[in-house]
Every structure is written in C-alpha cells, then in structure tokens.
Amino acid sequence: MSQTANTYDIKSASLDVLAFVLRSNQLDELTQALESRFGNRAKPSAAEAVVLDVAALDNPADLALDRVLSLLGHYGFRAVALRHPDPAYEELAHRFGLAHIAGQVTGGKAAVSEPAPASIPESPACAPTMIIDRPVRAGQQIYAKGGDLVVLAMVSAGAEVIADGNIHVYAPLRGRALAGARGNTAARIFTQCMEAELVSIAGVYRTIEQALPDSIRGKPAQVFLENERLVITALGE
Amino acid sequence: MAKIIVVTSGKGGVGKTTTSASFASGLALRGHKTVVIDFDVGLRNLDLIMGCERRVVYDLINVVNNEATLNQALIKDKNCDNLYVLPASQTRDKDALTEEGVEKVLNDLATMNFDFIVCDSPAGIEKGALMALYFADEALIVTNPEVSSVRDSDRILGILSSKSRRAIEGREPVKEHLLITRYSPSRVEKGEMLSVDDVKEILRVSLLGVIPESQVVLQASNSGTPAIHLKGTDASEAYADVVSRFLGEDRPMRFLDVPKVGLLKRLFGG
Numbered sequence: 282m283s284q285t286a287n288t289y290d291i292k293s294a295s296l297d298v299l300a301f302v303l304r305s306n307q308l309d310e311l312t313q314a315l316e317s318r319f320g321n322r323a324k325p326s327a328a329e330a331v332v333l334d335v336a337a338l339d340n341p342a343d344l345a346l347d348r349v350l351s352l353l354g355h356y357g358f359r360a361v362a363l364r365h366p367d368p369a370y371e372e373l374a375h376r377f378g379l380a381h382i383a384g385q386v387t388g389g390k391a392a393v394s395e396p397a398p399a400s401i402p403e404s405p406a407c408a409p410t411m412i413i414d415r416p417v418r419a420g421q422q423i424y425a426k427g428g429d430l431v432v433l434a435m436v437s438a439g440a441e442v443i444a445d446g447n448i449h450v451y452a453p454l455r456g457r458a459l460a461g462a463r464g465n466t467a468a469r470i471f472t473q474c475m476e477a478e479l480v481s482i483a484g485v486y487r488t489i490e491q492a493l494p495d496s497i498r499g500k501p502a503q504v505f506l507e508n509e510r511l512v513i514t515a516l517g518e
Numbered sequence: 519m520a521k522i523i524v525v526t527s528g529k530g531g532v533g534k535t536t537t538s539a540s541f542a543s544g545l546a547l548r549g550h551k552t553v554v555i556d557f558d559v560g561l562r563n564l565d566l567i568m569g570c571e572r573r574v575v576y577d578l579i580n581v582v583n584n585e586a587t588l589n590q591a592l593i594k595d596k597n598c599d600n601l602y603v604l605p606a607s608q609t610r611d612k613d614a615l616t617e618e619g620v621e622k623v624l625n626d627l628a629t630m631n632f633d634f635i636v637c638d639s640p641a642g643i644e645k646g647a648l649m650a651l652y653f654a655d656e657a658l659i660v661t662n663p664e665v666s667s668v669r670d671s672d673r674i675l676g677i678l679s680s681k682s683r684r685a686i687e688g689r690e691p692v693k694e695h696l697l698i699t700r701y702s703p704s705r706v707e708k709g710e711m712l713s714v715d716d717v718k719e720i721l722r723v724s725l726l727g728v729i730p731e732s733q734v735v736l737q738a739s740n741s742g743t744p745a746i747h748l749k750g751t752d753a754s755e756a757y758a759d760v761v762s763r764f765l766g767e768d769r770p771m772r773f774l775d776v777p778k779v780g781l782l783k784r785l786f787g788g
C-alpha cells in the first residue's frame with residue numbers, strides 16, 4: 282500500500298467558448314467595428330475565452346497577431362486558441378501562448394457577429410431527453426447525446442447506457458451506466474433497482490464487483506458525485 | 519400467411535436443433551403444414567436429428583443459388599405428413615447465404631401454403647444466425663439455466679430487437695418466447711442451477727415452456743427421431759405442451775419440481 286495521492290488528474294472535459302471569426306486583416310476596420318459594437322459596454326471584470334478563427338482570412342500570416350490580441354483584450358475577450366486548418370500556424374500560435382486548433386469548431390451560432398441586445402440573456406436551449414421503452418440487452422449501447430436518458434425497461438448485464446446529462450432507469454439497472462459523459466459533474470444516475478456492474482459520473486467510475494450493501498442492492502437508488510467521489514444512496518430514505 | 523419462427527440462442531449446444539426438430543414436428547402433428555430450415559450452413563445437424571441425412575441431395579444453398587428448385591430440395595419427413603425439411607449445405611460456408619436469396623426462399627415457401635416456417639439458427643451472432651432471425655415474425659429463445667447461456671440469450675434478444683427486419687422497418691417487434699431446456703429441478707434445489715424464476719427475472723420474456731434434462735433427448739438424437747415422437751417420456755410431453763401453448767392453448771407448466779420418489783423405489787432403484 283504505497284499509493285501516493287495523485288497531485289493531478291487528467292479527465293475528459295469540454296468547454297463552451299465563443300469563436301471569434303476574423304474576416305479582415307485591416308486592424309483599423311476591426312478597431313472601429315469593435316468600438317461601435319462593444320465600445321459603450323462596461324468593461325467586463327473577467328475576460329471571455331474565445332477561439333480566434335483566422336481560417337477565413339486570405340493571408341493570415343500578414344496579420345499583426347499581437348495587436349489583434351491586445352485589441353480583443355481591450356474589449357474583454359481573451360484568445361485561448363488560434364484556429365486554422367494549416368498546421369504551419371501551430372508555430373505562430375505557440376509564439377503567442379495560444380493552443381492551435383486545426384479541426385472544425387462546432388457550434389457555429391453567430392453569437393458575436395449578429396448584434397443581440399446584451400441585457401437579455403438567451404434562454405438556454407433544452408437538450409432533448411431520450412426515452413427508451415424497450416429493454417437494453419447485453420451488447421447494446423444507448424447514448425443520449427447532449428441530454429438526459431430515461432429508460433423505462435431493464436438494462437441487462439452487459440448493456441451500456443450513456444448520457445451527457447442524467448440517467449433514469451425505471452426498472453432494474455444491471456449493466457453499465459455512465460452519466461455526465463462530457464464532464465457534467467452535476468449529473469446523476471437514478472434507478473428503481475440498483476444492480477449495476479459499473480456506474481460513472483463525469484468520468485469518475487466505480488465497478489461494482491463486491492455486492493452492494495443490502496440497503497442499496499436491488500433497491501431504488503441514486504448515484505452522484507460529491508467532492509469528486511461517487512456516492513450511491515438509497516432513494517426515498 | 520406463413521408465420522416465420524426462428525429458434526435461436528446465441529450459445530451453442532443448448533438444444534436449438536433438438537427444439538427445432540420437435541417443435542416443427544409438433545406443429546405438423548397438430549395438422550399445420552410446416553417446414554423446418556437448417557441455417558447452420560457448413561455444420562448441418564438438423565437432417566441427422568430428423569433422421570433424413572441419407573436423403574439429402576440438394577440443400578438451402580443450392581436453392582439460394584438457383585441450382586435446384588425448392589421441390590427438389592425439400593425432404594418430406596418420415597414421421598409426419600405435413601412436415602418438410604430444408605437441409606443446410608455441408609460443403610459451403612455461411613457467406614453463401616444472402617439476404618435476397620433467403621428472402622426468395624421464404625417467399626416461395628409462403629406461396630406453397632406452408633403455415634409455419636421454422637428456422638433453426640446456428641450458434642453465434644454471425645451471418646448465419648443473423649440471416650436465420652432477420653425475417654422472423656416470432657422467436658423461440660432456447661436457454662439453459664446457467665449464466666453464460668442466459669447472457670447470450672439476452673444478447674440475441676437485443677439483436678432481435680435491433681437487427682431483425684421488423685425492427686429495421688419499425689414494424690411490430692418480433693414476438694419473443696423463452697424456452698428453458700436441460701432443466702434439472704434437483705440441481706436447482708441444490709443451488710447448482712438457475713431456477714426458472716431466476717431466468718425469467720433476468721430475461722423478462724414470456725415463458726413458453728421448460729424441457730427437463732432427460733436421457734430421452736440423447737436417445738432421440740442418436741436414433742434420428744425428434745424427441746416429441748417418443749411417447750410417454752417427459753421430454754416428449756414437455757415439447758407437446760410447448761407446441762400447444764404456442765398455438766394459444768393454456769397448459770400448466772410441468773417438470774418444474776423434483777419428482778417424489780417413494781421409499782421402496784429409493785431402496786430398490788427405479
């Protein structure tokens with residue numbers, strides 16, 4: 282037992298950031314545009330992380346990146362990454378302490394270029410809940426991307442149910458259940474009959490080899506994260 | 519309209535072919551025109567169990583490849599008038615089965631006024647097994663009361679609900695029936711075997727019947743006579759019950775308890 286406590290963990294996580302898609306090399310134009318859009322906005326206390334997307338520029342190498350970064354900083358944006366499909370830009374990104382992203386940035390809602398009244402917060406889009414009403418059998422895998430998963434029939438041993446949100450199983454859960462698959466540590470697993478082989482929340486998992494205590498095994502139970510530890514408790518106590 | 523029934527299990531050696539033979543014979547004995555197809559291409563066994571191995575000239579693959587007509591390949595059963603066997607090929611492999619070919623054979627059988635088409639699936643979840651279950655309307659899931667067999671049955675149930683044609687076309691799902699074979703009540707009592715209730719609880723599929731572990735089944739296989747024909751034996755009666763229940767009749771479950779042995783019988787042997 283010479284296990285030392287880990288000084289760090291590397292986990293799968295994802296972060297929503299804005300993409301700042303630059304369409305012009307002309308810094309004067311850019312300054313003007315930013316001033317007219319954000320000039321009268323109170324300077325935010327914390328900078329908003331953005332990905333600086335230069336893929337649309339004709340000749341991004343000519344861009345005075347240092348000036349663009351300070352300009353963005355002035356209006357409350359902090360570039361954390363530079364996006365361009367050409368790997369040659371990796372070196373440039375490094376020089377300014379930015380990560381280089383070659384791939385596509387998904388999302389694509391024009392949050393910055395479309396002026397929207399800043400005072401009205403956007404209503405959060407409700408990710409659809411996936412509802413499964415047939416048994417999930419050994420060897421089957423169900424993934425509810427972006428939302429919750431509700432299973433109305435049993436999840437067999439050897440089956441796997443995964444959700445980015447919460448997982449509800451209104452029948453015996455005998456297989457594997459992985460909630461918060463993209464790092465949502467607030468996600469939970471609920472089941473009417475806890476007999477799972479493995480439970481995981483936001484990448485923190487536990488295989489259940491030893492029988493669970495009688496107060497939980499085969500009973501309605503929930504699983505959640507508390508201080509990065511998995512907690513399994515009976516429901517309705 | 520011919521009803522297509524697949525006899526499947528995932529795991530090998532649990533009694534699929536034995537069940538296919540007795541189940542198809544049982545349906546025929548009740549007056550239904552029935553054909554039983556061996557999908558175990560390359561490892562054919564059904565013709566042995568049915569006692570017609572010496573009469574195999576053409577097989578399923580010949581029909582699929584248009585090398586023989588259905589009438590040439592169908593073998594009339596020696597015990598029942600209404601029963602025909604479509605054997606598998608010994609010399610080919612399962613890749614010889616194509617979806618179009620199998621569909622054509624099944625459609626042609628349907629036009630020949632068969633009431634039931636019983637598909638004896640090979641073990642595993644590969645091509646042969648997928649072809650056997652793809653067109654099914656109903657499925658007999660043959661399971662032994664032990665964990666690996668039950669797990670494989672669960673897997674096959676998952677495939678039925680996702681890869682059968684009914685599932686893919688979004689029609690009414692394949693009707694699933696659980697058949698527990700090689701059941702030994704005395705070993706269940708000793709805790710060496712899963713009970714019927716255990717298996718039902720794990721798989722949650724309606725139980726069609728329980729076939730007891732019986733010497734008769736081995737004798738039947740060796741003699742090329744489906745077990746259902748061995749009148750008065752437990753396996754025969756259990757299969758007859760299964761057929762009756764399948765045809766919608768109400769039959770109590772039998773052979774679930776250890777038979778009571780009298781003192782004299784215990785002393786002097788049965």
